[in-house]
Amino acid sequence: MDLVLEPGGNGEKTVLVYRALRAAIVDGRLPAGHRLPPTRALAADLGVSRGSVATAYERLGAEGYLVSRVGSGTFVAPTPAAPGPRRAPADPLRPREPWKPRPTSGDQRPPRYDFRTGIPDATLFPFDTWRRLVTAEMRLGANNPAMYASPAGHPALRAAIARYLGVSRSLRAGPDDVVITNGTQHALDLIARVLLRPGDAVAVEDPGYPPARMLFESLGCRVACVPVDEQGLVVTALPAGCRLVYATPSHQFPLGRAMSLARRRELLDWARRRAAAIVEDDYDSEFRYRARPLEPLHSLDTAGRVIYAGTFSKSMLPSMRTGFVLAPPGLRDALAAARQLGDGYGSPPIQAALARFIDDGQLARHVRRAGREYGRRHARIAAALAAMPGLAVLPSAAGLHVTALLDAGTQAAPVVAACAAAGVAVEDLAEYSYATSQAGFVFGFGATDPSLIDEGLAIFADLLARHA
Template identity: 45%
Template sequence: MELHVVINGRKDLAEQLYRQLLAAIQSGRLASGAQLPPSRLLAEQLGVSRKTVSDTYALLTYEGLLVGKIGRGTFVNSQANRPARRQDAADLACAAHLAKWQSLPSPMRHPTRDGTLRCEFIGGATTRSLFPQDEWRRCTLDALRRTAQNSGFYSQPEGLPALRSAIAGHIAFSRGVNCRDTDIVVCNGAQQALDLIARVVLEPGSLVAMEDPGYTPARLMFEAVGATAASVPVDAEGIQVTQIPQGTRLIYVTPSHQFPLGMPMSQARREALLARALELGAIIIEDDYDSDFRYEGRPTHSLQSMDERGIVAYVGTFSKTLLPDLRLGYAVLPPAIHGAVVKAKQLTDQHTSTLPQWALAKFISEGYLLKHIRRCHTVYATRRERILSRLAGDLSPWFEAVPSVAGFHLAALCKGAVNIPLLIELARQVEVGLYPLDVFFHEAPVRCGLIIGFGAIETLDIDPSLDKVRDILQQIG
């Protein structure tokens, strides 16, 4: 690849080359650590003498912008100080809108690799050691062979037929979802599915009914498109349907494992919710984010399986069963909004990457997914029991667990006045990651506590970590 330098005329050649290389380094077009062409090669490309190039490299090296490495070549100095690009957002016509976006909180944002603590009780994350690397590698190699044979055209916005067929079979078997492969749109995670549905259902000022407490990233996304989120309280049976306001256009619920508290929605409440949505002419989003893992009681069908009028959009994800960084999710859509969502998907990103789609289609059809879920279920059940035992034991003076039968997080409510921010801060100092519950409350009275994920923490780390938490609680009183 040639370095983009333009030499005009035959005068001041070294000066022209120096200024262009300097500008490229300072602007970042030549990134830190980038290797420059050998002086002989660059001289041939530009039609100048090698001495002109060598002298320019030497001057930039003297100024600390380049560094020569014996036997390897000349590189942009990664330690070089670069002037900041000067642009004040306040001068832009969109300044107020930018400020609105920048002020949004980032709840549930996972730490970077460098910021991860030794023992993480973060929700929504899985243990990488449980991921079936060998099976996934075989499926990925098969996907590479398939993509090598394709036409070179863009794929379908709704996703590969093979994957949609595999998803339809899987969720019909495991969750009782009533769908065909043509009802499914493959997305980049469940969050994109929510975004696509919001784009076609909502307009600025539209009313969205949200559980409170509830999934804050969904609330923020709905509000970002101009909708108004109406907080609807929850109780032991789920969302209080009678408090869903008139004029609601979209209802977002997590009926199988209410986020973040964890209780399932009762059968009577589900029937009432469907009736209320039909009365309002509203679409229901059923976010079934982690119900593949169930530990107690009889299995419950999805809300979508009860829908006889085409008003429930069922959203699922493979981030919880496989790995979050795969970013693969899907939506089972009612006929009324399916075509519009496909158009929105095409305009947004054309389609989800086909390589992981092919790999996941084979992974599901070969039975690897169900095998992996069963394996994880055994591990998660053990971790859950260990945490519940501690919450009912030596941690019981401070916390009580909210009854929950599914997923891989649980909520622990404070029994008294516990300084949760201080507890979290002190726990981080001993490499234990704890996360507050209060960030998921909006208008409902805040109940202090912790959301305790047990997908990412190793089983053998649970007791030592909770020992440290107990000691901190005793210390702070």
């Protein structure tokens, strides 16, 4: 127990010990039930006499802060005496806008009927296999645990990701092209810090992924929210002087449409002519339920303008905090340097275990197994929503959510609120919109209990009918 005594004369040692202990109890640094050290040990630590500590213990016991138990020691009382009135501490420091935390799935109790987006089904994950791999890497020490690791990531993982993307997404990449991140949001932060200056123009999709827009705004960029139509991002609506475009072409979030080949080529040509960068977020591309996806922008890019970002948060688990960037040669060292200045590097044992998980075929096996289950949920939810009057289900062939648009003149917010009161968590499409005015709902199905899907959708249908 570390206590700091206020400066004072020799005659005040007992008072100083008393004040230090009382302050620690009142502030909660010594919680109820905490066992205090013996008087001789604390006196030696503080450099005071044993009598000073014993007297302080007695006084605190008399005031109700401590209790003594014969043969056991001295403990902080279960309900310490209430402290006297304290002046509210000054709080002169204030953050600049727009720093405000967004609620996450871990901040709230899961609802009974959970149709929130972005949450995979953890029960489908092969924890036993993963545990063995991580344990083995921890036992081996993941190379040299006493040394700092490469900020670009574990070499074996970079090589494994390059091979995996070559098979699963037909991407030509080598280990040197890969920079490991803590997920897509971390990747966006690194990319923005090495490419953008305050005041630079950045384009995002509307509707789109709010954390991306908020990240660019927090860095002082001028963010333009560009509409999305049936073919994807409307390239003709991109602002002049735009330095970077963030897009989800394989499975637009949250509408679920894939960007057409013609629109992809148009976007690539625009970036080449304007000397701009494109960040291609290929989230959820592993889980496809119908046709093979179109080629990624990265595969079509011949001018080195596309930065491809991916994550294992959906294909494995969000808690893994592992993603990657395929970086053009001119950005590799800068991205690694940006990570080194930020959080240094990731966890070598986790990265080494993930490399083995990929190379042993475990990731592909898990994606196939989970994809079959997600496909069944996707079909059930899409069919049920399509049968509800007033809803138009948007076609989607991939991902972990389904989006449905409402008829004109109907608002989603009252239905979402009524659903929440009934234990049904469904998301309002307006939460992902900035300037667009489409009304609708977004249904995630990764966290949904399959046995409760029909029941939850029936409650939603009833509440939709009432409010429509």
